[in-house]
Amino acid sequence: xxxxxxxxxxxxxxxxxxxxxxxxxxxxxxxxxxxxxxxxxxxxxxxxxxxxxxxxxxxxxxxxxxxxxxxxxxxxxxxxxxxxxxxxxxxxxxxxxxxxxxxxxxxxxxxxxxxxxxxxxxxxxxxxxxxxxxxxxxxxxxxxxxxxxxxxxxxxxxxxxxxxxxxxxxxxxxxxxxxxxxxxxxxxxx
Amino acid sequence: xxxxxxxxxxxxxxxxxxxxxxxxxxxxxxxxxxxxxxxxxxxxxxxxxxxxxxxxxxxxxxxxxxxxxxxxxxxxxxxxxxxxxxxxxxxxxxxxxxxxxxxxxxxxxxxxxxxxxxxxxxxxxxxxxxxxxxxxxxxxxxxxxxxxxxxxxxxxxxxxxxxxxxxxxxxxxxxxxxxxxxxxxxxxxx
Numbered sequence: 001x002x003x004x005x006x007x008x009x010x011x012x013x014x015x016x017x018x019x020x021x022x023x024x025x026x027x028x029x030x031x032x033x034x035x036x037x038x039x040x041x042x043x044x045x046x047x048x049x050x051x052x053x054x055x056x057x058x059x060x061x062x063x064x065x066x067x068x069x070x071x072x073x074x075x076x077x078x079x080x081x082x083x084x085x086x087x088x089x090x091x092x093x094x095x096x097x098x099x100x101x102x103x104x105x106x107x108x109x110x111x112x113x114x115x116x117x118x119x120x121x122x123x124x125x126x127x128x129x130x131x132x133x134x135x136x137x138x139x140x141x142x143x144x145x146x147x148x149x150x151x152x153x154x155x156x157x158x159x160x161x162x163x164x165x166x167x168x169x170x171x172x173x174x175x176x177x178x179x180x181x182x183x184x185x186x187x188x189x190x
Numbered sequence: 191x192x193x194x195x196x197x198x199x200x201x202x203x204x205x206x207x208x209x210x211x212x213x214x215x216x217x218x219x220x221x222x223x224x225x226x227x228x229x230x231x232x233x234x235x236x237x238x239x240x241x242x243x244x245x246x247x248x249x250x251x252x253x254x255x256x257x258x259x260x261x262x263x264x265x266x267x268x269x270x271x272x273x274x275x276x277x278x279x280x281x282x283x284x285x286x287x288x289x290x291x292x293x294x295x296x297x298x299x300x301x302x303x304x305x306x307x308x309x310x311x312x313x314x315x316x317x318x319x320x321x322x323x324x325x326x327x328x329x330x331x332x333x334x335x336x337x338x339x340x341x342x343x344x345x346x347x348x349x350x351x352x353x354x355x356x357x358x359x360x361x362x363x364x365x366x367x368x369x370x371x372x373x374x375x376x377x378x379x380x
Contacts (some may be wrong), residue, residue: 069329082323091330118308125315133272137326139259140281142249142286142332143365171380175333 003101004049007075011126012119021116023031025109025138029102037102038094044083046104050076053100054161068173071158071165072096077127097165114181140176147184150174191254194239195292197265201316202309211306215299219292220291227292234273238319240266243290244351246359248283258363260328261287261355267317287355304340332365338374 004026005019011128012095014022027046031037032051038044039062048055055072057080070091072078105113113120136159141153151174155162161170171181194207194216206210217236221227221243228234230250238245245262247270259282262268273280274297295303305320324347331343341364344354351360361371 003211046245047290059330059334065334067333069326069333081319081326085319085323116314118206119313121311121315122304125311125318128269128318128322129275130313132322134327135322135329136259139325139329139332140249142329143257143259144249144255178375 001171001184002150004051007049007184008123012123014117014119017119022113025113026177027104029104031096031100031102033096033098035096036093038080038090038092040088040093041093042083043087044080044090044092045108047077047079047084047101047107048072048075049092050078051101051103052124053102054097054114054164055100055102056095056097056165058095058172059091066172067175068169070135071161073158073160076165077131078124097169113139145176147176147180151184151188194241197239198313202313203295204307204309208307212303212310214220215295215303217294217296219294221286221292223286223288225285225286226283228270228280228282230281230283231279233271233277233281234270234280235266235296235298237269237274237297237300238262238284239293239295240245240264240268241291241293243292244287245290245292246285246353246355248286248362251279256362257365258359260325261351261363262346263350267321275352287359337364337366338378341374341378 005014005023008014008022028125037048038053044059048133050072052074055078055184056071057067057069057078060066063102070078078094079090080090080094083092087107109122109167110124142152143152154170154174167185168178176184193212195204198212227238227245234281234312240262243293245268247259247262247268249259250254250256260268268284270282270284271276273282277297299313328352331340335343338340341360344360344364357371358368361368364371366374
């Protein structure tokens with residue numbers, strides 16, 4: 001479990017009344033496993049903070065095959081950034097992989113926050129930088145690592161997920177078929 | 191050609207003395223084609239704004255094969271974000287694909303800017319959001335589009351580059367061998 005206020009306190013300091021104002025803009029949601037929070041063709045209105053549990057962001061290609069773009073575990077944020085910013089329909093599905101406790105901030109409330117408490121610009125600038133680093137690293141890994149090394153990277157990045165998620169979602173994240181993944185797992189040392 | 195002040199004026203309004211202060215922090219550099227601006231193992235100290243020309247960000251894998259991560263044309267920024275933020279050695283090479291006119295902002299000067307003129311937090315927050323959208327889209331395209339569709343996306347995203355760059359760099363960007371790329375080009379309608 002990571003609280004949203006702790007997450008923010010990593011980068012900016014808030015006064016008590018600022019904390020109160022911020023929390024007044026945030027919505028709460030508890031979901032069971034396999035709940036769809038966003039689907040392709042919808043406009044993404046929220047940045048979602050994961051307090052506990054795990055969400056999965058994925059796309060479906062023309063053949064109906066799922067491609068996992070990212071997982072968001074406790075303390076992470078997730079959104080379809082394209083859709084959130086442009087307010088146009090996006091391509092991303094966001095689904096709970098486990099039971100999860102979420103906090104939601106709409107783009108409208110985020111803009112309000114920037115106006116009322118400008119240091120939130122700093123918080124989200126740093127958050128977005130970190131997200132960009134993780135996303136660029138994923139491209140580099142996809143282009144230059146083999147499947148086995150990508151799996152080891154997955155374990156390093158999401159140590160808690162290895163035993164918690166269905167193998168097919170991990171396989172999709174590292175970009176191999178479930179069959180190839182099972183074969184690979186049998187050949188890895190414990 | 192896009193001026194840095196125009197680039198900034200898209201998102202925030204600066205007073206004359208703020209413009210002056212900002213420009214006092216920015217370095218200028220003109221480079222010929224094929225100049226290496228950053229290499230693997232170095233710490234990336236600058237965000238680079240491309241005033242004219244084109245830069246290429248790439249990695250080399252264990253076999254010495256080049257993987258183009260992104261191009262930066264006039265009006266774009268480029269950096270090894272991981273290295274810039276963590277101040278650790280990065281994996282990215284940045285090289286000029288054409289003659290180019292660049293403006294450079296060190297991370298130290300950027301931090302100074304955030305302190306002196308906080309609305310730059312807003313500017314870089316928006317810039318980083320846009321960059322994140324483009325990077326996420328590249329992952330989605332890599333995972334779900336075929337080579338031919340990725341090439342069409344490349345043309346849409348970088349309309350000016352198609353005839354300006356060596357085919358091998360475009361091939362690397364879309365993730366195919368130069369041989370496959372030539373074959374594909376012959377099969378595309380003009």
